[in-house]
Amino acid sequence: MPRVLQPFEYLEPRSAAEATRILADYGTRAKAMAGGVDLLPRIRQRKICPEVIVSIQNIPGLDSIKEERGQLRIGALVTLHTAELDRLIKERYTALHEAVHHLASVQVKTMATLVGNLCVATPASDMAAALFVLGASLVVVSPDKERAIPIEQFFLKPGQTALQPGELVTEIVVPAPAPDSGSAFLKLVRTAADIAKVNAAVCLTVDGDACKEARIALGSVAPTTIRAPRAEAAIKGQKLTGDTIQAAARAAEAESRPITDVRSNADYRREMSGLLVGRAIKIAFQRARGQHE
Amino acid sequence: MASELAVVGKRLTRPDVAAKATGSALYTTDMTLPGMLTAAVLRSPHAHARIVKIDTSRAAKLPGVMAVLTTRDVPDKLFNMGTSELLIIKKEHLIADQHVLNNPVRYAGEAVAAVAAVDEATAQAALELIEVEYEVLPAVFDPLEAIKPGAPRVHDFAGNNIAQHLSHPYVSGDVEKGFRESDAVIEGTFTTSKQKTAPLEPASCVASFDANGRVTVWSPAQRPFLARRRLGEAFDIPEGKIRWITPLIGGGFGNGASLRAEPICVALAQKTRRPVKLEYSREEQFVATETRTRFVQMVKLGVKKDGTMIALQTRVIADAGAYFSATGSITGVNMAYLLGLYRVPNTAGQADIVYTNTTPSGAVRGYGNPEGMFALEQVVDMAAEKIGMDPMELRLKNHRTTGEPSRSPSITIESCRLAECMQLGAEKIGWKEKRATRNKAGIKRRGLGMAVTTHNAGSFPRMLDYTNATIKLNEDGSANLTAGCCELGQGITGVVSQIAAEALGMHAQDIVVYAGDTDVNEFDAGCVGSRATYNIGNAVVRAASEAKQKLLERAAKMLEAEPGELEAREGRVFFKVAPDKGITIAEVAKDAIYNFKGDAGQISGHCSWEAKWNTPAFEAVFAEVEVDTETGEVRVIKVAQAHDIGRAINPLTVEGQLEGSIMQGMGWALTEDFAVNSKGILESDNFTSYKIPSSMDIPETEVLLVEYPIESGPFGAKSVGECGVNAIAPAIANAISDATGIRLFELPMNPERVLHALHRKEAGGLSY
Numbered sequence A: 001m002p003r004v005l006q007p008f009e010y011l012e013p014r015s016a017a018e019a020t021r022i023l024a025d026y027g028t029r030a031k032a033m034a035g036g037v038d039l040l041p042r043i044r045q046r047k048i049c050p051e052v053i054v055s056i057q058n059i060p061g062l063d064s065i066k067e068e069r070g071q072l073r074i075g076a077l078v079t080l081h082t083a084e085l086d087r088l089i090k091e092r093y094t095a096l097h098e099a100v101h102h103l104a105s106v107q108v109k110t111m112a113t114l115v116g117n118l119c120v121a122t123p124a125s126d127m128a129a130a131l132f133v134l135g136a137s138l139v140v141v142s143p144d145k146e147r148a149i150p151i152e153q154f155f156l157k158p159g160q161t162a163l164q165p166g167e168l169v170t171e172i173v174v175p176a177p178a179p180d181s182g183s184a185f186l187k188l189v190r191t192a193a194d195i196a197k198v199n200a201a202v203c204l205t206v207d208g209d210a211c212k213e214a215r216i217a218l219g220s221v222a223p224t225t226i227r228a229p230r231a232e233a234a235i236k237g238q239k240l241t242g243d244t245i246q247a248a249a250r251a252a253e254a255e256s257r258p259i260t261d262v263r264s265n266a267d268y269r270r271e272m273s274g275l276l277v278g279r280a281i282k283i284a285f286q287r288a289r290g291q292h293e
Numbered sequence B: 001m002a003s004e005l006a007v008v009g010k011r012l013t014r015p016d017v018a019a020k021a022t023g024s025a026l027y028t029t030d031m032t033l034p035g036m037l038t039a040a041v042l043r044s045p046h047a048h049a050r051i052v053k054i055d056t057s058r059a060a061k062l063p064g065v066m067a068v069l070t071t072r073d074v075p076d077k078l079f080n081m082g083t084s085e086l087l088i089i090k091k092e093h094l095i096a097d098q099h100v101l102n103n104p105v106r107y108a109g110e111a112v113a114a115v116a117a118v119d120e121a122t123a124q125a126a127l128e129l130i131e132v133e134y135e136v137l138p139a140v141f142d143p144l145e146a147i148k149p150g151a152p153r154v155h156d157f158a159g160n161n162i163a164q165h166l167s168h169p170y171v172s173g174d175v176e177k178g179f180r181e182s183d184a185v186i187e188g189t190f191t192t193s194k195q196k197t198a199p200l201e202p203a204s205c206v207a208s209f210d211a212n213g214r215v216t217v218w219s220p221a222q223r224p225f226l227a228r229r230r231l232g233e234a235f236d237i238p239e240g241k242i243r244w245i246t247p248l249i250g251g252g253f254g255n256g257a258s259l260r261a262e263p264i265c266v267a268l269a270q271k272t273r274r275p276v277k278l279e280y281s282r283e284e285q286f287v288a289t290e291t292r293t294r295f296v297q298m299v300k301l302g303v304k305k306d307g308t309m310i311a312l313q314t315r316v317i318a319d320a321g322a323y324f325s326a327t328g329s330i331t332g333v334n335m336a337y338l339l340g341l342y343r344v345p346n347t348a349g350q351a352d353i354v355y356t357n358t359t360p361s362g363a364v365r366g367y368g369n370p371e372g373m374f375a376l377e378q379v380v381d382m383a384a385e386k387i388g389m390d391p392m393e394l395r396l397k398n399h400r401t402t403g404e405p406s407r408s409p410s411i412t413i414e415s416c417r418l419a420e421c422m423q424l425g426a427e428k429i430g431w432k433e434k435r436a437t438r439n440k441a442g443i444k445r446r447g448l449g450m451a452v453t454t455h456n457a458g459s460f461p462r463m464l465d466y467t468n469a470t471i472k473l474n475e476d477g478s479a480n481l482t483a484g485c486c487e488l489g490q491g492i493t494g495v496v497s498q499i500a501a502e503a504l505g506m507h508a509q510d511i512v513v514y515a516g517d518t519d520v521n522e523f524d525a526g527c528v529g530s531r532a533t534y535n536i537g538n539a540v541v542r543a544a545s546e547a548k549q550k551l552l553e554r555a556a557k558m559l560e561a562e563p564g565e566l567e568a569r570e571g572r573v574f575f576k577v578a579p580d581k582g583i584t585i586a587e588v589a590k591d592a593i594y595n596f597k598g599d600a601g602q603i604s605g606h607c608s609w610e611a612k613w614n615t616p617a618f619e620a621v622f623a624e625v626e627v628d629t630e631t632g633e634v635r636v637i638k639v640a641q642a643h644d645i646g647r648a649i650n651p652l653t654v655e656g657q658l659e660g661s662i663m664q665g666m667g668w669a670l671t672e673d674f675a676v677n678s679k680g681i682l683e684s685d686n687f688t689s690y691k692i693p694s695s696m697d698i699p700e701t702e703v704l705l706v707e708y709p710i711e712s713g714p715f716g717a718k719s720v721g722e723c724g725v726n727a728i729a730p731a732i733a734n735a736i737s738d739a740t741g742i743r744l745f746e747l748p749m750n751p752e753r754v755l756h757a758l759h760r761k762e763a764g765g766l767s768y
């Protein structure tokens, strides 16, 4: 395995418009770079050989987290470290906070961006699972237009997103959590700084003991992060009891389609999909009812 | 040692850390020479394949490529990359089974060809131009498959892939009779994994021939003299024509006890007549340097109702991987510790060393002992359970102690403080109280486990354990010490400077240590086998004492006294009866050089030291774990580790060794997995796929030093380098069993295996 990077041209545009023009001009020969945490090792391993790297680090205005008209907006240069320290995220978007908090080490968090994490399109993305249940979408710009992509439509297959050549993600937009809602994120890893064997996120809106709304997502058990609609159906409109939660867990298990790889095996992942969903429902439920664990 | 120690036993800052903290420390890869080329290695994509044709013409024509190396260019001579065998007194373990480049290749990732070019990018590009036609051969990856009739043959000479059969040399009594007389017989088969140590510095080498054909090699080898001899054998170069320099080593753990990047690097330097640097990538470090040996160990123990151990038998299959390297002596050590920790009248041990088409195994911290302890220390717990005895009581009753034969029966144990280690560790972990009250119901269950171990200081008497030390005093009162102590991060530089300073009456910071250079240093067997503090330290004490004698003699002349009236301490020579009357060592040392009275004679001391004794260290490890019975996750909550150190020359350094051992042992126990797929391709070849614990995973640790200075060690010191890693995995395994009732027979004990065992237990199957 080589130790050195293949040579490439390195550009630092000053605006999103300029960046998208360059990306459009070079097409598949160019790659955007945020933190470079994923991109640079991939170049070293010769999995990709871009001729041009377009750093977005010098584009102003992409590094903030703000709440506007009830929506949380996370810029493309916001690092995991910044997001982890954000009080708003911690207090209101709990699943996202937990996903960020449990991700890797401080070194990785300091460099890596949330948007970069999504653009890698790994089925194990912790960000993706949390943002699936929080109903996020991505703001995408290209030289001639801007569009929003709901996060559930963003991932096509491992390593592939819905982005077209020349498109750049500028923001993640997360709607305000509904009243009486709560969310939770859980994952299983080998060591503390590891990519998930399985991750699960749950967001519930409750009315007393009953579950009004449920969104459940699973990662690392299918080619992309998935929603688990049958698990959601098992609790939606139901009282949350041991039985209904168990039914949701079993449905989630059936909805997972895991493989065996170096991190774990398919059987374990399947079983754990259900288990994590069950556990996350319980935590989210307590949070939705304003109780703390 | 009449008076209190001035330097030894102090928590001094190590002399190597400032350079490391500031980034100015120089390692092999920092070396650059004029005209130096960069090498790169083409590696086999197949686990077993004959190279039918290799066309290097396009690569050779690439501008900037200076040489392409194939099997045709390397010496037609078999050798062994390991170095241990050079010192074995009985030569039974010797097997030479590899060339610098081999055809056929016998594991995926083995070197096929190499290139030297003006820079790394050119060398890499050239590799892609080498065309190889392989005839893929059937391959075998599991040692138990490899010994079956009809299995693919890894080496022609090894029928059934058995490279060597070993019988334990020190068997005693009659095991069959012993088992018949036992009240309980426990048997289990335990499989360990090919752990990869994770030194920060991957294998690397710089080699340069001079105009007279003499070669200088810079490399992070842990045994410069033995590496020089091995290299010389492979290339038919006499030792004197090789200068081997080991600079600072970025982590050893045994990996540098074998040759790694050096043979290819030297071959390219020889071919190009230019300096060549070869630096392995992390992936190459994983796939193409030696791993811990996978052992399949059947261990059978017979005990009486009262806990007396009667019979102990082991049958071991050791997976050497594709080449033999040091697996013979590792397996010998494995058997010796398996059968040598406890006092058992009837013992027997057999082992087969088997080839597979996997990365070769070799020296790794513990050298067969942790593998043995993973099996033995679980079997001991199983026996305790069966006869209803506290596992600690059973161990206290049976472990060998002071005055009894050590694992090398010709050596009597000089001092054993294992009982004290057990008591201290038990107290710190809360053994009695917690085991009585622990929660055995619910989803998350807690458990406590223990294991004990012993480890020698060096390899005497099975191997030659020889070293030299020389010290000279400079006119400012500083001293240069040349000794065999390569600094691989373990802190030996600080240890020997504290020993020398104490013995001479100086300050530790006034001792400048030089090691690892075969042109300057005298012979030493290397920083391996937990030998350095004990054996090199013994040489250093004596060299320093000799210098001290000369120092006192000269000081006596200067002070018009008798040497016997004087003492040296903390940089001064003074009258014993009037300590404030005296002169500085600097004044004496200066008088020895700038004498002007016809009486010059620089103060120096030398010691040539051949080990004549070997006092093992002992250790007790206690672990508390929490098992999530729904996920199978094991969280290590606390580890208490009590080590019988004799005397800690620098307690900080000893604690560092032990804390590192806990992490390395935990990784081996729980997460590290050298995962090879069905084609023999290594899937875990970086730190994303191969998980070692990080600072975020470390449990609460309590490292306890039990200090009773011994006669045979320098200032009473025993060893610590490897011992700490031996008993971690079995202590965790026993704690898991205590928490859940399941037994795990295979490493790593990952959640998948734990959950599987829990399900089997629930389904009413055997708990083990």
Ligand SMILES: Cc1cc2nc3c(=O)[nH]c(=O)nc-3n(C[C@H](O)[C@H](O)[C@H](O)COP(=O)(O)OP(=O)(O)OC[C@H]3O[C@@H](n4cnc5c(N)ncnc54)[C@H](O)[C@@H]3O)c2cc1C
Pocket: A031, A032, A033, A034, A035, A036, A037, A038, A039, A040, A056, A076, A102, A103, A104, A105, A108, A111, A112, A113, A114, A115, A116, A117, A118, A119, A120, A124, A125, A126, A127, A163, A167, A168, A169, A170, A193, A194, A195, A196
């Ligand atoms: C040791 C380690 C542990 C990790 N553990 C986890 C984990 O537990 N869970 C987890 O989910 N992830 C984990 N990761 C992945 C990590 O979170 C991502 O690699 C990181 O967030 C990528 O962000 P970046 O800013 O560095 O992206 P970069 O490496 O800069 O870019 C990644 C990809 O996204 C593209 N890209 C980046 N920004 C944009 C943009 N604005 N518009 C369009 N395309 C863009 C790039 O072209 C590139 O293809 C881990 C990584 C490491 C190294």
